[in-house]
Amino acid sequence: MASLTLGGFSMTVRTRPITRTNHKPCRISCVQWDPEGLYGPPQTGHLARREINRRLEKDAEFREALEQQAREEKQRRHSLRQSRVIPDTPEKLIEYFLDTEAQEIEFEIARLRPRLNEEFFSQLQFELGQLRFAVSKTEEMEDRLIELEALQKALKEGTEAYDKMQGELVKAKKSLTKILTSKDAKATLLEMVEQNELNRSLLTLLDENIASANQGKQKEAAAFMEKLRAAVLKYMTV
Incomplete structure (x- = not known):
């Protein structure tokens, strides 16, 4: 019981304690809630990365x-x-x-x-x-x-x-010597294109020389041979 005075009138009010029979604890129902965008888009694909x-x-x-x-x-x-x-x-x-x-x-x-x-x-x-x-x-x-x-x-x-392979290899060696001893490699290559002297055997021989130079740690020789190979390949496809 409690007394309440309002505008000169006095009254008695019956009171009782408030009980919450259906009260449930407050909890977050959405774990991705981020109204300010502080955490960026949700990260996915963890299982995919593990599989990869x-x-x-x-x-x-x-x-x-x-x-x-x-x-x-x-x-x-x-x-x-x-x-x-x-x-x-x-x-x-x-x-x-x-x-x-x-x-x-x-x-x-x-x-x-x-x-x-x-x-x-x-x-x-x-x-x-x-x-x-x-x-x-x-x-x-x-x-x-x-x-x-x-x-x-x-x-x-x-x-x-x-x-046949040995014959082509002999020709390739002659062609390589011709290129290496020429004063104008570009002009020599163009001349060899006209005479159909540039072929896959020459490329194979250059590959062998490049591999040998790399194995012997002759970097400058290997780099030179690689440039020469690129030039031969270029003129072969002209």
């Missing part, structure tokens, strides 16, 4: 595994090449090539090119003739005939490609 990083790590591991595999394969081939004994007769040389892995044929052709002469191919043709015109052929003979025919084709095409 994870993939990059996996890619790095994959590249490292491939590089390791390549190193091991290179070492295996080097060891295999060193362990093989080169035969001294055409008959044994045929067997040598039959036992050569397909990816090593090109290397063996380059290494044994002087041995792949008329005498060798005559022996190969002789063995092929014996198998082709045999009165009775066994399955083993048929298989060997197929192998020798494939070998003959591979060696003929391989030696032709090797000889």
Whole structure:
């Protein structure tokens, strides 16, 4: 109970305590509330970045595994090449090539090119003739005939490609010497364009010289060769 006086009148007012039966604590319903723009736009994509990083790590591991595999394969081939004994007769040389892995044929052709002469191919043709015109052929003979025919084709095409490459390499060396010893490199290049002396073999030779200069830490020589290569490439496409 409480007394209240208003305008000379007095009255009694019944009072009772105020209770809040449904009162809930105040809390922020929006965590991104930023009316003043103090924090900038909300940042998203955290999961995406983590996924990208994870993939990059996996890619790095994959590249490292491939590089390791390549190193091991290179070492295996080097060891295999060193362990093989080169035969001294055409008959044994045929067997040598039959036992050569397909990816090593090109290397063996380059290494044994002087041995792949008329005498060798005559022996190969002789063995092929014996198998082709045999009165009775066994399955083993048929298989060997197929192998020798494939070998003959591979060696003929391989030696032709090797000889052509060597001829182009000789020309490329002459062309490079011509450029390096000329007083006016630009005029020399234009002259060589007219004579069709600029080709991919020259670029390959320049690449080899650049790699050799970089390996020997000859920076000035490497830079000069790179400029020369760019000029050759430019005039080749004119």
